[in-house]
Amino acid sequence: MGGVEEHIFNLSQCLISHGHKVIVMTHSYGERVGVRYMTNGLKVYYLPVRVFYNQCVLPTMVCSLPLIRYIFIRERITIIHGHSAFSALAHEAMVIGRLMGLKTVFTDHSLFGFADASAIITNKLLEMSLADCNHCICVSHTGKENTVLRARVHCGRVSVIPNAVDTAVFTPDPSKRSTDSITIVVISRLVYRKGVDLMAQVIAEICPRYPQLQFLIGGDGPKRWLLEEVRERGGLQDRVTLLGSLEHSQVRDVLTRGHIFLNTSLTEAYCMAIVEAASCGLQVVSTKVGGIPEVLPSDLIYLTEPNVPSLLLGLETALANLRSGNVVPPWDCHHRVALLYNWMDVASRTETVYHRVAGEKSKTLGSQLRRYMASGVLPFLLIISLAHLMLRFLDWMVPHKVSIRFTTSILLNI
Incomplete structure (x- = not known):
């Protein structure tokens, strides 16, 4: 378990203790597929998505959209919090959530350069994903400067909230x-x-x-x-x-x-x-x-x-x-x-961000597309449009109330 996983787990535990409902969604790990419950009732969805390299999954917007939509509806999600610039699943969930009218927050845990080919591609993909994100969080001021520059995010939409450590566990001896x-x-x-x-x-x-x-x-x-x-x-x-x-x-x-x-x-x-x-x-x-x-x-x-x-x-x-x-x-x-x-302080500062984005007005499809258009990548606009059409079709085919009952049976069979 790395720093990002530890961050998600500890933040989730603190938010649950503050009375919030927290759902974690990730890809499968070996035979660990389906729904698991962790400490304090933290519910984790291990989606049946195979990793292909270094615990990363391929972007499969069209394939994963129905299941992600069902989870959002079934759990009555209001805010989606994505972590890590390398997580294709996090960016997919944020895009799908925004098209469903949900609020999104993204935490960037890494620094990237600007010169090599991999950094240029990653930065462009991050720019497209964060074009319509409600708010971003960085773990340091240096990280904030890096994210603002490479993803072209307005500095007013980026907050700095550091990581923490469980000092009750890490004690001297x-x-x-x-x-x-x-x-x-x-x-x-x-x-x-x-x-x-x-x-x-x-x-x-x-x-x-x-x-x-x-x-x-x-x-x-x-x-x-x-x-x-x-x-x-x-x-x-x-x-x-x-x-x-x-x-x-x-x-x-x-x-x-x-x-x-x-x-x-x-x-x-x-x-x-x-x-x-x-x-x-x-x-x-x-x-x-x-x-x-x-x-x-x-x-x-x-x-x-x-x-x-x-x-x-x-x-x-x-x-x-x-x-x-x-x-x-x-x-x-x-x-x-x-x-x-300490994690309670991190959770309180994260709650402030959640309250801020929860009070923002939902954006129309037109305003979302204009933001994506500013990233200058036409294929991404086509993917967003296709995802929107799929969501509208699913809304007609399987309305929200039906989705809640239907998803239960699907998840039991994963």
Whole structure:
């Protein structure tokens, strides 16, 4: 489970505790298809849509429209909240919902560039999807600037609401730390964007300088082979431990074993990992990219440039302060993070956005099409028009009252 999934789950739990009805809709995961109930009665629809790469689904507007429409009607949805620029299902649901007269909110959790082909295509698709969105949420001010520029969204329709951490779970436990060595913890997906190449070079250079250092690395990905190669070449099998994939419930137990947390990301909109590490009382050394400088106070984090010499300097500074005792005590660090970030505050700020969009007037089809037309992609207009015709046909074929009864039988057979 990644940061986006954790965000959706925790936000849902807080909204339910505030008296709201929350439904989560996602694609199937292996044999997990149909309707499941989670903590506090959170209802999750696992739609029978197959993933094709990296847990992403192909856009199937025409195929998924009837089922998505039935769910919206059956659950009496009033606001659709999509998450992640890469989620085709979220964008489909938002477009379908807007054509049904529902309000939409979108949260962007990532940063994107403007130069390479994949970024240009993604930005154009995001611009089309958000052309008629009621409101957008970004997890940092840097993320807001990025979304406003690449998706051409008016800044007045974008709010900044950071992520949070469950500080009741991520608590320090200094007794778990080794007294004979200093442990540096890394918990990350082992992919290029997370700076695994930098991490490998840092390990290769700092281990010979400090024989008492230990590295504890949690996570998996296509770049794992690079860390294994560095470990083998340097003979560091007893000093670099690769834990592989971790359940989110295991992360706290790994963090409490460390003294320093290392983050080598090349791009981040927020970075939940450093907040969880600080909540567990670790000294954080991180690259100064994206929204990371906004996340923690300066005395709780050592910010470095995304290069090996700067990361080595940051780690050596953290090690020197750790030896001299010139660091914030673990529990003091935890209490400060608890005051800065909590999910109830995030839920309250999100509710403010919901109340704002709920009071907006519904837009006519003509005004929606004009907004989509401004994106300048004719095929997208044709898809929107086809979706509108399908909705009108379904309204005639299966009216709303009939849909509620009919959907029940469909979902029982998924």
